[in-house]
Amino acid sequence: MEQGRAREDAWVPHAPAASLTASSSLRVPEQARGEHTHSEPPAPRVAVQRHSVRGQxxxxxxxxxxxxxxxxxxxYSAPALGARFGVSATPVREAMxxxxxxxxxxxxxxxxxxxxERGPGELAELAEVRALLEVPVMLRLARTxxxxxxxxxxxxxxxTVEAAAVGDRACYAESDRAFHRAVLALSGNQELVRVADDLHRRSQWPLGHNPATRRADLLADAVEHTALLDALIAEDLPVVQSLVREHFTGADR
Structure with missing residues (x-):
């Protein structure tokens, strides 16, 4: 247990543009931490601030x-993470x-x-389910x-290419999902977009024994996006079919 705590204390979060860190200027007002006085009921804007903090x-x-x-x-405990973010444990616990x-x-x-802790088998299953949902839709959209x-x-x-080129895995994960959401949104089926995006997000959590994704792997995935678009614009359906199916072959897409 002591070893686990030591590793936790050593963790410093990689902060995307919208994140909070303990050293950042985004300190939470006392009201947003839920520390109200009995004589002053919380103003309506406090809930908005708290929701924003939780989202960040x-x-x-x-x-x-x-x-x-x-x-x-x-x-990881909510109080320990909250201390690093400079907020109370409550929004951290809600996010967790x-x-x-x-x-x-x-x-x-x-x-x-x-x-x-997840293994290759679970990621392969997620990739298979994503393929069952997304491949037929993409092939239909290629014709319409x-x-x-x-x-x-x-x-x-x-x-996605720009994020992959600098090895920013967090930024790549967001841009990767944004691309897939935009493609599926062309179907007009928002429920499909929601379900597929949830599966996609789950497929991006790292493996227990291999938490890092190499920059070369990110670039290979990103290049498939641009190659797919080129084929779709050229209306080259055989190439589209090959690229779409290949894109879901790996367990880390």
Whole structure:
């Protein structure tokens, strides 16, 4: 247990643009921490601030998971993480509860939250389910969406390449999902977009014994996005079919 605590204390979260860190200027007002006086009821804006803080912490924790900074198998307490973020334990606990719903962490009574340990088999199963949902839709869209519709997605594909080029795994994870959401949104089925995005997010949590994704792997995945768009714009259906199926072959897409 002491070893686990030492590793936890050594963790410094990788902070995306919207995240909070203990050294940042985004300190939470006393009211947003839930420390109200009896004579002054909380103003309506306090709930908005608290929700915003929780959302920023959730983004920071997700980025730390993708980067492997939250180590699979390790237990992290809400008070300890809150101290690092400069907030109370409550918004951290709420964010962790959301991550538990997503399957990224497990609740450990009276201790905190353990980062889920996952193996290649689970990622392969997620990739298979994603392929069952997304591949038929993408192939149908390839026959119905015009070139202008596909060309409009070019900035999203380029964003994945830019993130991969610098090895920013957290930024890549977000841009990767944004590209896939935009493609599926062309179907007009928002429920499909929601379910597929949830599966996609779960597939991005790192493996227990291999938390880091190599920059070369990110680039290979990103290049598939641009190659797919090129084929869609050119209306080259055989190439589209090959690329779409290949894109879901790996367990870390």
């Amino acid at each position: 912490i959730l983004d920071a924790l997700r980025a730390a998971l993708v980067d492997g900074e939250l180590i699979p198998g390790q237990v 509860q959301q991550l538990a719903v997503e399957g990224a962490v497990e609740v450990v009574p009276n201790r905190g939250f353990r980062v889920a 969406v015009d070139r202008a519709g596909w060309t409009a997605l070019r900035p999203l594909a380029d964003a």
